[in-house]
Amino acid sequence: MSKAKKLLYSQKIAPYVFVLPYILSLLIFWLYPLVTGILMSFQNVTFGGKEWVGTAHYAKLLQDKFFGIAVSNSVEYMVLTLVLLIPIPMLLAVLMESRLTKAKGVWKLIMYIPALTSVVISGLLFRLMFSEGDNGQMNVILHMFGQPSFAWLKTKWTAWVGLLLLCMWRWTGVNMLYFVAGLKSIDNSVYESGEIDGANGWQKFRYITLPLLKPTTVYVVTISVFAGLSMFLESFMLWNGNSSPKNIGLTIVGYLYKRGIEKNDMGYACAVGVVLMIIALVINFIQLIATGTIKVGKKED
């Protein structure tokens, strides 16, 4: 074997060869766009070239009424999905794993199915159920109470019922399965010793399940924060395109898409993206400190 070949096959070099595709793809398709994205947020990007404008975009964002609507919609959506999609799936998972529920496999199998559908298809289904036409399921319910048909997707709170139900429909089963996996990792002997100490059902949940489920809860909260803040396609599908009446469905990513792709104002859109990233990182950082996952001032063990 030649010296070079021998080196290539050595244990020292091999790991670098294995990670090479990852490193290349990381540099080219992650680090580079991340840095350019942040730089572009300080630039005016036109066909002619790039012009440094400092923090002008950010100053403009503070004044931008539509950006304000987008941020408040996204944050609102994130909070509401957290409220709906953490406790309910958790309780369903506890019930699912209890000895009470029969035919568990069937329910788990069915509850995951909505997550298989794309946003296009699930969005279409919910659009039709919340249709202003007479056959829309929500209007059929209204008709039962003698009310006339209603344009559900044109008023904010009724439209958001649809938006949140769509989100719950798709993710309740998935989050439940996360919690089921978390519950399975809890050793049964902990519950047995709890029973010996005379703990009732609620106490067992409060003092055993909840604390031991924390890693799972933190994980689900973290991904829900990101998913909630960067929601776009659900709204895109529900209102058929990126414009909803009075911007009731405008989200941060929706606004980024509008400025960057539809209006070709890349620099400004990148500033929107940077703000999104900062909001997401800050919220998750606070969450990780609040739950004790990251300990401030102490080294993690």
Place this chain on the structure above:
Amino acid sequence: MAKNTNTPRTMESARRVPSILATGLFVLVCLLIAFPLVAGFLASFRPGSEVVTKGMSLDFHSPLILDNYRILFAKFFPKGMPDDAIVGSKNYFMWYKNSLILTVTTVVLTLLVCYFIAYALSMYKFKLNGFLFFMVIATMSVPFEILMLPLYQEITTLGIINTNAGVILPGLCAAGTIFFFKQYMTSLPRELLDAGRVDGCTEYGIAIKIMMPITKPAFASQAILCAMGSWNNMLWPMLVFRDTKKFTLQIGLNTLLTPYGNNYDLLIAGSMFGIIPILIVYLIFNRYLVDGMTSGAVKG
């Protein structure tokens, strides 16, 4: 809780009512979850324009018709079908084929890249080990949407806009998949590596011929997750593909949903038919999928 003095039998009957309630709750939840899909499936047997303008009727008095599916499959049974139906059907199956090709390629490439980095991270001690693991976590905490616009410019410059490469390449570093592989491989005996070396296997031979076959279950679960993600992916492909001929199924279906559309029959039947491949994969590999998805949630 029941007292210890109770016989198993009375405990059994004391649990019957709560058990019916608990199981009943899941029956109800599953009925609610099934409802939109059942309604959509029924709607696919009704005139598309009526469905889109008025909503999905559950009225069983109006007849179910096969017209939508005739239009959907017009390409294969063109006899007596109008030309625009055949064109629509051809487009639909072209998008379908594009999605299949894109999904298979994405799965193969992503899994290979992720397998090899996870393999290096869990089997070798080398200088970049800690740093690379940190990068895997870092990629998780940056939302894709911030990269979207610079990436869009970048792939335009690279000349891979409107190609599968433009969709696939930016998604190769799938942090969740790397985590899963790494977790799976740490539980494997590392003596296998030494055994392989003694037998004269090269480092690459060990990774491919010895370790890869043992990691098969991990490949299975990540392949399904990755395939589902790719089949349903929409935002990024929507930016990359400019040309109707390149569209994936999801983008194609979305274009049918215009306010002045005359393709609603195709849309509604095509949407239902678009769930089928994923549903089949899911029903066959359900167990692997749940394992692959939830592993990250347990260890945190």
